[in-house]
Amino acid sequence: MRYSMKLFLCGMLVCLAGLTLSPEPLHAQAKAKRGKKDADVPGVADYQSKNFMVRTDLPPDDAKDLLKRLETMLALIEKYFEQKLKSPIGMFVVKDINAWPKEALSQLDPAGLNSVQTGGGLTIGQTQTSNATGQVLDAKAVVYAVADRGTPQHEAVHAYCILSFGRTGPTWYAEGMAEIGQYWTDKGLGVHCHDIVMKYLKSQEPKELTEIVDVADSTGDSWENYAWRWVLCHMLANNPNYAPRFKPLGLGLLNGKDVTFETVYGPMAKEINFEYQFFLRHIDQGYRADLCAWDWKAKYTPCKGSTPFTAKVDANKGWQPSKISVESGQSYDYSSSGTWKTSATGTAVNADGGEEGAGRLMGIIFDEYKLSEPFNLGAYGSFTPPQSGSLLLRCEDKWHELADNSGKMQVRLKMTGKGNPLPMPDVKANAKDAPAKAAKTKSVEADKSK
């Protein structure tokens, strides 16, 4: 059978070496060890688990911990792609290259050696593909990685993709997914990335989505580009508005099908772009893209007439539809009943909130994919929206700390001066230390801290 060979080089960035979680750069560690006796230098040994064969100079406990993390991450990847790894992944994981004897070094691929020496990682993959059918006949992958907390996991994602599908997909997808693997922790679904990456993302204007998915991009270009690919993949994988299409898209890309980001998400480009910008405006360690997902299906009715509308607001979610639309310059009344908490151990408060405004009921206006400044609401009062549009509500709390919130609020809304006055909130139901400030009319004030 005729076949073609394809060689993959999926490089982890050299510049990411500065991001390792070890307290000092690799070269400094090596320098420190050179003067010590051999007994102080851990030897190179092989470790094996079900799916990984790792040769490393890590101390035995660290090596076993690495295998455990790799196996746990692999189990999640296998579950996600619904495909078991076909053959084990061979890995060279280097803590201190000077600890490696000459014979061990001579077995390393020069490109792989170069990549770990410069503090990065490299996956060398080789596939045999049938010229007739395009089917992958055989695949091999070897990983070279520095022994930080992220690089072996990043490279292992590439190796899994090569071994399972014979390809890693376009750069934005390959590197975005490998970064998700790198940042994987067992601490839940929240955002988790290197602090320097977070700082960079917060300091930048969001990169255009079309630039992130540019097919002309190549692996190993810059750590900043990796950061954007990760942001996009994290959002698409975790936001329920996009996740159901993200997996088939990924499988299509990995199986060489004729699909692209544009063909899959083109029809929802406005929504994706809005949520991508929103994600980056509020991103921080622990931010939950699932809890802050936008409800695009909600219908908004103009708030007119004498019958009040009732909205339900959960404390642990982002902006939620009130299901009414409002007019700029018009006054509206609100009355909120219920209590909620903005932390697992905190005190329940009413919609006026507690200390520093945490737990206060907030409003925002959405119109044509643009948001107004958020404004304060509370337990009882009136407001005049800063512009016309759909009203959304939320419980004030740090955007990356919503997951531990609990409780919900029932908010009654109506046009001021129409029908009967709204009932006062049930004060007894509210916490003692947060008395309802009843009958106080509030004017809209933009939250300057946003």
Ligand SMILES: [Zn+2]
């Ligand atoms: Zn990579």
